[in-house]
Amino acid sequence: MIMLRGILFDMDGVLVNNLEVHRAAFAEFFRRYGVERSFDELSRVFGKGNDDIMGELMPADVVARVGIRELGYEKEAIYRELYAPIITPQPGLLEFLAECEREGLRCAVGSSGYRANVDFVLDKCHIEHYFEAAVAGDEVTRCKPDPEIYLTAASKLGLKAEECIVFEDAEAGIEAAKRAGMRVVALATTFSREFLETTDADLIIDDFRDIDVATLRSLVER
DSSP states (O other): OOOOOEEEEOSBTTTBOOHHHHHHHHHHHHHHHTOOOOHHHHHTTTTSOHHHHHHHHSOHHHHHHHOHHHHHHHHHHHHHHHHTTTOOOOTTHHHHHHHHHHTTOEEEEEOSSOHHHHHHHHHHTTOGGGOSEEEOGGGSSSOTTSTHHHHHHHHHTTOOGGGEEEEEOSHHHHHHHHHTTOEEEEETTSSOHHHHTTTTOSEEESSGGGOOHHHHHHHHOO
């Protein structure tokens, strides 16, 4: 019998509902380089790694001149500066993490964001003690929708893919988790329920007030 033993969390849109802050950070970042991009263009890259995002959204001459990784660092520094005074955990997250701890479930973060952002969120939300491991986009070879991030996170917990369930908010992350062989709960934070229903998510919730460990076990254990 397969038992639920691990919970893997994406970060943006999952641990924190930070869509508007990222939009504001991108707006300032694009302003600095004289670039205009629509919200639809931004939406298409949510959940991907920063290198992929910069490659798709920034002009080739800027990428060549500044460097793709350096552009990502600059944008994320803007994001952290804007978010630091107002950051709060996703509704219901603290209670859910405490329940996972009581139930003996091991937790890890699997994010396409940079490690500096992961550490920032865990520290500012005072939740780092709940997580045994974290995998960031700048620590892997391939970002979502490739399954490497989630497979690495499960490995760091010493667990098999089928023993883990993933919380995600974006299509790229849902695809990554499913390709890793994991069940997925999607949060309707970055995208609508209607859109998420077109993905392979096993369950859709608004936030962590809508979920408990018993429901997760019913999705995984068989």
